[in-house]
Amino acid sequence: MALEDLIKAVDEQLLSVTQSSVPVLQDASHHILAAGGKRLRPRLVLLANAAVNGPTPADAVPLAVGIELIHTATLVHDDINDHGTMRRGRETVNARWGGTVALLTGDFMFTKVYQLMATYPGEINAILADATATLVEGETLQILASKQGTLDRDTYMEIIAKKTASLFVAAVELGATIAHAPAGWVTGLKDYAFNLGLAFQIEDDILDLSGDAETLGKNAGIDVAQGRGLAVAMQGGRPSGNGVTIELANDSLPAVEGFGDSLLEAVTKGREKAREYADLAVQSLDVLPASPARDALRALAYQAVNRDH
Numbered sequence: 001m002a003l004e005d006l007i008k009a010v011d012e013q014l015l016s017v018t019q020s021s022v023p024v025l026q027d028a029s030h031h032i033l034a035a036g037g038k039r040l041r042p043r044l045v046l047l048a049n050a051a052v053n054g055p056t057p058a059d060a061v062p063l064a065v066g067i068e069l070i071h072t073a074t075l076v077h078d079d080i081n082d083h084g085t086m087r088r089g090r091e092t093v094n095a096r097w098g099g100t101v102a103l104l105t106g107d108f109m110f111t112k113v114y115q116l117m118a119t120y121p122g123e124i125n126a127i128l129a130d131a132t133a134t135l136v137e138g139e140t141l142q143i144l145a146s147k148q149g150t151l152d153r154d155t156y157m158e159i160i161a162k163k164t165a166s167l168f169v170a171a172v173e174l175g176a177t178i179a180h181a182p183a184g185w186v187t188g189l190k191d192y193a194f195n196l197g198l199a200f201q202i203e204d205d206i207l208d209l210s211g212d213a214e215t216l217g218k219n220a221g222i223d224v225a226q227g228r229g230l231a232v233a234m235q236g237g238r239p240s241g242n243g244v245t246i247e248l249a250n251d252s253l254p255a256v257e258g259f260g261d262s263l264l265e266a267v268t269k270g271r272e273k274a275r276e277y278a279d280l281a282v283q284s285l286d287v288l289p290a291s292p293a294r295d296a297l298r299a300l301a302y303q304a305v306n307r308d309h
């Protein structure tokens with residue numbers, strides 16, 4: 001089955017598993033799930049499966065659904081934490097239904113992953129559990145570092161490895177493990193996904209600084225205001241960003257009180273770093289046999305650092 005057909009199956013299953021007799025849970029889940037999104041993590045599951053010659057691609061579909069449900073649940077909770085008002089081009093769940101319903105909607109989607117994974121082997125469930133615990137740790141470290149003004153570069157890298165790269169790694173590990181891939185191939189895929197995750201999050205933080213909300217489909221310019229993200233880390237951390245004002249300048253880089261030219265430096269250096277990690281990701285795939293799936297994984301790495309949303 002072609003990748004886009006599998007993604008269609010993922011999209012259908014995302015909606016069917018989040019049906020509920022409590023209308024608001026279903027409505028709020030479908031509101032965010034049907035808004036689209038890049039489906040990057042499900043693609044990683046499916047492409048990793050294909051890249052190791054997985055004999056039955058359909059077996060990887062529920063794993064791709066599980067990964068996307070975890071990711072979407074974290075976004076719903078993240079938007080509560082960040083007071084986000086826009087996500088995937090729509091109002092956030094918290095903006096539309098309030099923080100409490102958003103909390104419960106994230107819980108609902110996250111809990112559905114257990115149901116979906118119940119018949120899968122323990123090692124598959126362990127991969128998902130480890131990655132989810134790690135991303136909660138990353139999000140918590142971020143909140144603490146931004147509150148305490150201790151977000152230096154090392155802490156930033158630890159945070160993005162945990163909050164973003166962990167789920168990317170789990171995605172490829174799931175796709176490869178279900179296909180009983182040789183250990184060397186799994187390691188190559190995990191190295192790829194780890195570096196891709198770092199590249200992706202650095203680019204995401206650059207877009208928070210330089211992108212506009214309409215193209216991004218989500219709020220922009222909130223990292224500095226909240227004392228976190230790439231630019232703050234480049235400054236070696238700073239006291240809580242509460243009260244910092246951001247104005248979008250007409251050259252599309254925001255003017256931020258107290259940041260001056262260092263914002264431009266953050267974007268320039270960040271871009272370099274993101275490209276370095278994307279190159280590392282691509283190189284990690286050399287251990288895999290040549291295939292259209294491997295080519296597609298390589299292309300994803302370059303897309304991650306050349307995007308406007």
Ligand code: FPP
Nearest residue numbers: 073074077078106110132135136139163164
């Ligand atoms: C997006 O980062 C957020 C994450 C990658 C992780 C958030 C994790 C939680 C809120 C923990 C919730 C856990 C469960 C199990 C539901 P970002 O704010 O930099 O990205 P953004 O610009 O897209 O908002």
Ligand code: MG
Nearest residue numbers: 078079082084
């Ligand atoms: Mg956020």
